[in-house]
Amino acid sequence: MINWMQTYLLRHLQVFFYSLGQLMRSPFSMLMTSAVIGIALALPTGLHIILKNMQTISGDIDSAAQISLFLKKSTSDTQAQQLITQLKAMPQINNVQYVSRQQALAEFKRLSGFGDALKALEKNPLPAVIVVQPSISQAGGAISNSRATELLVEQLQAKPYVDIAQLDMQWIKRLYSIMDIIRRGVIILSGLLALAVLLVVGNTIRLAIQNRRDEIVIIKLIGGTDRFIRRPFLYTGFWYGLFGGLIALFLVISSLLLLSGPIEALTQSYESEFSMQIIDFNSTLWLLGGSILLGLAGSWLAVERHLREIEPT
Amino acid sequence: MIRFSHASKRYPGGFDALQDINFHMSPGEMAFLTGHSGAGKSTLLKLIALIERASRGQVIVNGQNLAKISRRKIPFHRRNVGMIFQDHQLLFDRTVFDNVALPLVISGLSHNEIGKKVRASLDMVGLLSKERAYPITLSGGEQQRVGIARAVVNKPALLLADEPTGNLDPELSREIMSIFEQFSQVGVTVLIASHDIDLINHLPYRILTLKNARLSHDSAVVAQP
Known part of the structure; x- marks a missing residue:
């Protein structure tokens, strides 16, 4: 054999x-x-x-999903700071970053290449932005995460001074x-x-x-x-x-x-x-x-x- | 060893190559099959080797009814039948040794056994010195002897030869025939199709004559009235 x-x-x-x-x-x-x-x-x-x-x-x-809060143009820096302290107290929020109108304009000039065109404008057209990093995105499944994130967006939309709360998820x-x-x-x-x-x-x-x-x-x-x-x-x-x-x-x-x-x-x-x-x-x-x-x-x-x-x- | 009873072969299109063939060959017998070209010699050999199947009647080889052998079993039947062809059917890209070894390689023998058997077989046909040569470098007679060596290398009980001396001069033809006689003497059944009447009439063997697809004459039957 x-x-x-x-x-x-x-x-x-x-x-x-x-x-x-x-x-x-x-x-x-x-x-x-x-x-x-x-x-x-x-x-x-x-x-x-x-x-x-x-x-x-x-x-x-995906893990870097952020919510951008575009503030009403009439909002002053102090009002914005009040809002930030309020936001920081929220448990769903991990980190908050403030971009003032001036900073936004400077960044836009730098990145877009439209610097000269912007000089022609009398007033700064850009709103101040608060970039919110949700803490919930770290745990739980993808779907529950996105639900919770959407809920948070709704809450933030209702805050004073907030013009638009936008979740930067659409493009993902x-x-x-x-x-x-x-x-x-x-x-x-x-x-x-x-x-x-x-x-x-x-x-x-x-x-x-x-x-x-x-x-x-x-x-x-x-x-x-x-x-x-x-x-x-x-x-x-x-x-x-x-x-x-x-x-x-x-x-x-x-x-x-x-x-x-x-x-x-x-x-x-x-x-x-x-x-x-x-x-x-x-x-x-x-x-x-x-x-x-x-x-x-x-x-x-x-x-x-x-x-x-x-x-x- | 071989028994044909009422065997006929009709090719598609209605051509009758063989009609009502009856004969019997005993083990160790040597016989010639003769007749004009187209008389059915090749077809008769093809029936024995299962290259063709009989349309009617029975062909029994080595006790086995060939009609009962399925397509898959044909190779195993052919291993018991050594075949020699007029055009030798050698592989020209392989040496004499490899050509003769092929039936053994197919049967799955070990390397050592193959070497021994191939050399024994080449020795029998007197070509031991040519084992490394390629067939193309050999003469027609030598090529035919390689074909014979290959046919007998795994010691089949039955040897079929189709016009083995067709392209050879009388001297070489006699030489080839004497090789067949040697095999017959050691018990191999040998059936040789040949139209070389001069040659086979000089040899003391049974002659089966085919004429118009029928067996017209059988020297063995005439001998015993």
Whole structure:
């Protein structure tokens, strides 16, 4: 039994490396096919990783949900300070930051680049703002958090001197729905490109089968089973999948490394301590495993379809 | 070893390649199958090797009714039937050794066993010195002997040869025939299709003659009235 297992494993191992050797005989066409697979797989993988990075960024933003209280323009600084002491006493509020009208104007000039245009205005058009950091966002689930935050917004809206209480969450919600659209897009794209890989491998194996038609006939004549004939083609599919996956991995890593510099510069301009993650172990495993599986499945389809057609006559 | 009873083969389109064939070969017997081209020699061999199936009647090989062998079991049947072809059917991208080893590799033998059996088989056909050569570098007679070595390497009980001397000169043909005689002497049943009447008439073996898809003459039957 053990002996039989040994020969069985040995035979598989032989075919495993034999099929690799066969591929290496024509390295150029092997590389071409693998590159097609690699490019097809690199696209969804790259998008997936970018999406993952976007989620970490938006996660940071999520915890930084703030409520901006725009004060009525008639409010004086002392009145504003009264309101601030009142707010600080509220348990739902973690931190309060006051931006006076002058400060708001200075900041706006600095950030917007409209400084000269603003000089033309006689009066400061900007209201004073109190930025409120809710303390409730630290605990509890996301939904209960957003409910509580909305309740707080309503309370703050009712305070004196407050013109508008605005929760800076709207754009996060929009970002989430945009990301949801992109995520689905990536899934659809992945599905289509996986199908493409399947067809590329299937077609390549089909050609390999036709090229070795005589050999298959001879093997059938001297008593080779379908499994015996199928094996080298399946392993060829495996190798295509593996090399395609490795090429995809290389493409993803090098493209993201190229992108990571500008992206980090961009996020730093938002004062975010974001560092781009290129590809993690799990994604690597998924990519390689997936591409090997696609290679095997593609060759299986081709072999099942075409091996039966070849019979000695 | 081989028994045909009322076996017929009609190809799709209505062409009758064999009609009502009856004969029996005992284990260890050697016989020639002859007739004009198109008389059905190849078809008869194909029925035995299950490359084709009989449309009617029975073909029994080694006690097994071939009609009962499913598609999946065909390879295992063929492993018991050594086949030799006029065009040798060798793999030109592999060495002589690898060509002869193929049936053993298919059967899943270990490396050591394969080496021993392949060399024994090559020795029998006198090609031991050529094991590392590629078939393309060999003469027609040598290629045919590689084909024979491959057919007998896993010691089948039955050997079929389709025009094995078709492309060879008389000298080489006799040589090939004497190899077949050796196998017959050790108990292998040998059936050789050949239209080389001169050659086979000089040999003391049974001759089955096909004419227009029918068995027109069987020297064994005539011998015992």
